[in-house]
Amino acid sequence: MQEKEKFAPHVEDINRALNGKLSEEQIEEELRTYTERYGVPLGSAKRSIVKKYEGNPQDLYTNTEKSIEDIIGDEQGLDLKCRIVSINEKEIEVDDKPKQIWYGILGDDTGTIPFTLWEEPSIELNKGDTVKVENAYANTWNEKPQINIGSRASIKEIDSDEVPDFESEAQKLDLKDIRENMRNLDITARITSIEKKIVNGRDDEEKELFSGIIADETGKAQFSAWHDFDLSEDDVVRIKGGYVGSWRGIPQYSFDENAEVEFLDDDELSPSEELDDLSVYTISDLAKRGGAIDAVIDAVMIDIKSGSGLIFRCPECGRVIQKGACRVHGKVEGEPDLRVKGILDDGTGALTVIVNRELTEDILDYDMEKAMETAKDAMNQEIIKDDLEEKLIAQPLRVKGNITSDDYGLMLIANDFEYKSIDVEEEARKMLDEVRV
Ligand SMILES: [Zn+2]
Numbered sequence: 222m223q224e225k226e227k228f229a230p231h232v233e234d235i236n237r238a239l240n241g242k243l244s245e246e247q248i249e250e251e252l253r254t255y256t257e258r259y260g261v262p263l264g265s266a267k268r269s270i271v272k273k274y275e276g277n278p279q280d281l282y283t284n285t286e287k288s289i290e291d292i293i294g295d296e297q298g299l300d301l302k303c304r305i306v307s308i309n310e311k312e313i314e315v316d317d318k319p320k321q322i323w324y325g326i327l328g329d330d331t332g333t334i335p336f337t338l339w340e341e342p343s344i345e346l347n348k349g350d351t352v353k354v355e356n357a358y359a360n361t362w363n364e365k366p367q368i369n370i371g372s373r374a375s376i377k378e379i380d381s382d383e384v385p386d387f388e389s390e391a392q393k394l395d396l397k398d399i400r401e402n403m404r405n406l407d408i409t410a411r412i413t414s415i416e417k418k419i420v421n422g423r424d425d426e427e428k429e430l431f432s433g434i435i436a437d438e439t440g441k442a443q444f445s446a447w448h449d450f451d452l453s454e455d456d457v458v459r460i461k462g463g464y465v466g467s468w469r470g471i472p473q474y475s476f477d478e479n480a481e482v483e484f485l486d487d488d489e490l491s492p493s494e495e496l497d498d499l500s501v502y503t504i505s506d507l508a509k510r511g512g513a514i515d516a517v518i519d520a521v522m523i524d525i526k527s528g529s530g531l532i533f534r535c536p537e538c539g540r541v542i543q544k545g546a547c548r549v550h551g552k553v554e555g556e557p558d559l560r561v562k563g564i565l566d567d568g569t570g571a572l573t574v575i576v577n578r579e580l581t582e583d584i585l586d587y588d589m590e591k592a593m594e595t596a597k598d599a600m601n602q603e604i605i606k607d608d609l610e611e612k613l614i615a616q617p618l619r620v621k622g623n624i625t626s627d628d629y630g631l632m633l634i635a636n637d638f639e640y641k642s643i644d645v646e647e648e649a650r651k652m653l654d655e656v657r658v
Contacts, residue, residue, distance in 0.1 A: 228249055228252055228253075231252060231263065231267055232245050232248045232249050232252065233245075234267065234281050235248045235252070235267055235270055235271060235276075235281070236248055237280070238271045238276045238277065238278070238280035238281050239271060239274050239276040240276070242274050242275075242276070243274060248270070251270045251273075252266060252267070252270065255269060255270065260297065261298070263298060264298060264300050264355070264356070265298060265356065267281055268281065286300045286301050286302055287299055287300070287301050288301075288329060288330075288331040288332075289301065289303065289327065289328065289329045289331050289332040289333065289334050290331035290332040291331070292334060292359050292366050292368065293359075293366055294359050294360055294361035294365075294366035294367075295359065295360055295361065296358060296359045297358045298356055298358070299354070299356070299357045299358060299359055299368065300353070300354065300355045300356065300357075301327070301329070301353070301354050301357070301368075302329065302351070302352070302353050302354075302379060302383050302384050303327040303328060303329045303351075303352060303354065303384060304327070304328050304329065304349065304350065304351050304352070304381075304384050304387075305325065305326075305327060305346060305347065305348055305349060305350045305352060306325065306326040306327060306328040306333055306348070307325040307326045307348055307479070308323055308324075308325035308346055308347065308348055309323065309324055309325055310322075310323050311323075311324065321341065322337060322338060322339055323337070323338040323342070323346070324336065324337045324338070324478070324479065325348075325479065326405070326462065326479060327354075327368060328387060329384055329385075329387060330384070330385040330386070330387040331387075332404065332405070333404060333405045334359075334366060334367060334368055334404075335365075335367040335368070335477075335479045336357075336367060336368040336369070336370060337367065337368070337369050337370070338370045338376070339369065339370065339371045339372065340370075340371065340372050342376050343375075343376075343377075344376070344377065344378055346376070350378055351378065351379050351380065351381040351383060351384050352376050352377060352378055352379060353376070353377055353379045353383075354368070354370055354374060354375070354376050355374060355375045355376075356373055356374045356375065357369060357370045357371070357374045358371065358374075365404065365464050365466070365475075390407070391405045391406055391407035391461040391462055392405060392406055392407060393406075393407040393408075394406055394407070394408060395437060395438075395439040395440065396408065396410060396435070396436065396437045396439055396440040396441060396442050396474075397439040397440035397500075397502065397506065397510070398439075398510075399442060399465050399472045399474060399510075400465060400472060400509070400510060400511070401465055401466065401467040401472050401511060402464075402465060403464065403465045404464040404465075405462055405463075405464070406460075406461075406462075406463050406464065406465070406474070407459065407460075407461045407462075408435070408437070408459070408460050408463060408474060409437060409457070409458070409459045409460075409485065409489065409490070410435035410436055410437045410442075410457070410458065410460070410490070411435065411436050411437070411455065411456070411457050411458075411490045411491075411493060411496060412433060412434075412435055412444075412452055412453065412454055412455060412456045412457075412458065413433070413434045413435065413436050413441070413454070413455075413493045413496065413497075414433040414434045414454060415431055415432070415433035415452055415453065415454050416431070416432060416433055417429060417430070417431050418430045418431075418432060428447065429449055430445055430446070430447060431445070431446040431449065431450070431452060432444060432445045432446070433454075434514065434515070435474065436490075436493070436496040436497070436500070437490060437496070438490065438491060438496065439500075440500045440502065440513060440516070441496075441500050441513065441514055441515050441516070442471075442472060442473060442474050442513075442514065443468070443471070443473045443474070443514055444463075444473065444474045444475065444476075445466075445473060445474075445475040445476075446475075446476055446477070447475065447476070447477035447478070448476075448477050448478040448480075450480075450482045452482070455487075455493065456484060457484070457485045457486065457487055457489045457490050458482055458483065458484055458485060459482070459483040459485055460474070460476050460480055460481070460482050461480060461481040461482075461483075462476060462479055462480035462481055463475060463476035463480050464476070467511060469512065469625040469626070469627065470511040470512040470625055470626030470627060471511060471512035471513060471514060471623070471624070471625060471626075472510060472511060472512070472513075497515070500513070500515055500516050500517050501516075501517045501518065501519060502516050502517070502518055503518075503567055503569040503570070504518060504520065504565075504566070504567045504569050504570035504571060504572055504631065505569035505570045506569075507570075507572070507624055507626075507631055508570055508626070508630075508631060511626045512623075512624045512625050512626045512631065513623070513624050514623045514624075515621065515622075515623065516621065516622065516623070516624050516633070517619060517620070517621045518565065518567060518572075518619075518620055518621075518624075518633065519567060519617065519618070519619050519641060520565035520566055520567035520617075520618060520620070521565065521566055521567070521615060521616065521617050521618065522563050522564070522565055522574075522613040522614055522615070522616055522618060523563075523564050523565070523566045523571070523614070523615070524563060524564040524614075525561060525562070525563045525606060525609055525610050525613060525614065526562040526563060526564070526573075527606075528541055528560075528562050529560060529561050529562045529563065529606050529609055530559065530560075530561075530592075530602070530603065530604075530605035530606030530607075530608070530609055531557060531558075531559060531589075531592050531593065531596050531602050531605040531606075532557070532558050532559070532560060533545075533555025533556065533557055533558070534555060534556050534557075534558050535547035535549070535550050535553050535555065535556075536553060536554065536555070536556050537549075537550045537553065538550060542555045557589060557592075557593060558578055558589075559578045559581040559582060559585070559589050559592060559605070560575065560576055560577060560578060560581055561574070561575070561576035561580075561581050561584070561609055561613070562574070562575055562576075563576070563613065565618070565620065565633070570631075572624070572630060572631035572632065572633055573629075573630065573631070573632045573633070574620060574622075574632075574633045574635055575632065575633070575634050575635065576635045576638060577634075577635070577636075580635060580636075580637075580638045581609070583638070584609065584612055584613065584638070585605070585608055585609065585612070592605050616640060617640070617641045618638065618639065618640060618641055619638075619639050619640075619641045620633060620635050620637070620638050621635065621636060621637035621638070622634045622635040622636045622637070623636075
C-alpha cells in the first residue's frame with residue numbers, strides 16, 4: 222500500500238505526459254521494473270518510460286527532488302535544488318595520480334549536508350550559488366549522510382528564487398544541549414584532554430583521529446576530530462560545522478575537514494579545573510540528552526538494590542555469582558568485592574548508580590577485609606548492605622561519573638562521591654526564585 226502511494230504521483234505524471242497511452246497499472250509496472258528490478262533512479266526511469274512510449278520527457282513535472290533533511294544516506298539518483306554554503310578545492314591521490322576534487326556544504330531551507338564533487342564541474346561554482354544537482358548519490362561517512370556528485374551527475378546554476386532563503390549559519394549551542402543527530406553546530410569549548418589514534422577509514426586506509434573531551438560552562442562531551450586541526454590540551458576553540466553522534470546513548474561531538482576551527486583567547490572560558498565542577502545536570506536533562514561523560518548530579522539515594530554490599534564475582538567473567546554459582550560458568554570459587562547498586566532521585570527523575578569497591582569502602586568507613594570478617598561473624602553477607610542503607614538512604618549526595626543510557630534507562634558509574642550538606646540559605650533562595658517566576 223505504502224509502495225503504491227510512493228509511485229502514485231509519478232504514475233499520474235507519466236500518464237499525463239503520455240496522454241493516456243498506457244493504463245495506470247501498466248505505468249506502475251514499468252516504473253517498478255525500471256526502479257526496483259534495474260535500480261534506475263526514479264527521475265531517469267520516468268524520462269525513459271515517456272521516451273519509450275514516444276512522449277516528450279519535458280512534459281513531466283512532478284519532480285523527484287529531495288529536501289536535504291530527508292537525505293539519510295545510501296541513496297541513488299538524488300536530485301536536489303540547493304545553495305552552496307561553502308566550497309573548497311583539494312588534491313587527492315587516485316591510483317597514484319593526483320586528482321582535483323571539490324568539497325563543502327550544500328544547504329536548503331530544511332538543513333545542510335556535506336558534499337564532494339568528484340569531477341570538474343562544467344560551470345564555475347562559488348559560495349552562495351543556487352544550483353540544481355541531478356543524479357547524485359548519498360552515503361554515510363563517520364555516521365552522517367553526505368552527498369557525492371560523481372561522473373554520472375550534473376550540476377547547473379538556477380535562479381536564486383528556486384530555493385527559499387534559509388539560515389546557513391551554524392547553530393550556536395551549549396554542550397549540555399547537544400543531542401544525537403544534530404548537524405552544523407557552532408560550539409565554543411575548552412579541550413580538556415586529547416589523544417591521537419590511528420583508525421581504519423574508507424577503503425581500509427589508515428586515518429588519524431584526534432579524540433578527547435571538550436568542556437564549556439554547561440557540560441562536557443567527548444569529541445572526535447577527523448582532521449588534524451593542530452589542537453592541543455587546554456586550547457579554547459570555536460568549532461563550526463560539527464555534528465553529533467552517540468556512543469551508548471552519550472552524545473559525542475564530531476567534526477572533519479569541513480568544519481571551521483578558530484582558536485580563541487584563553488580567558489573566553491573558565492580554566493579546566495573550574496569547568497570540571499560545572500557539569501551539574503538534572504536527571505530529566507540527562508534523560509533527554511541520553512547520557513554524559515564526567516557528569517555531576519545532586520540527588521538523594523532512595524533505594525539500595527540487592528547485589529549491593531559484599532558480593533562475590535566469578536573469577537572467569539566477573540559476573541556476580543549467586544549461591545556459589547556463575548550463570549555461565551557454574552560452580553566457581555567466588556572472588557569478594559564491594560559495591561553499591563542504588564537508585565538516585567533528584568526530583569526531576571531517577572537513575573541507577575553503581576559505586577565501585579574503593580568508594581564503597583569510603584562510605585562504609587571500613588575496608589573489604591573488615592567487611593568479610595563482619596559478615597563471617599554474623600554468618601550473614603547482607604549485614605554489609607544493611608550498613609550501606611543506614612549510611613546512604615535519604616542522604617543528599619553529589620555523585621560524579623559517566624552516564625550511559627539504554628532501554629533500561631540511565632546508569633551512572635560513579636568515580637567520585639560526596640555527601641552534600643544542604644545549604645539552607647541557598648535552598649531558601651532557590652525556593653524564593655521559584656515562587657517569583
Ligand atoms: Zn562466570
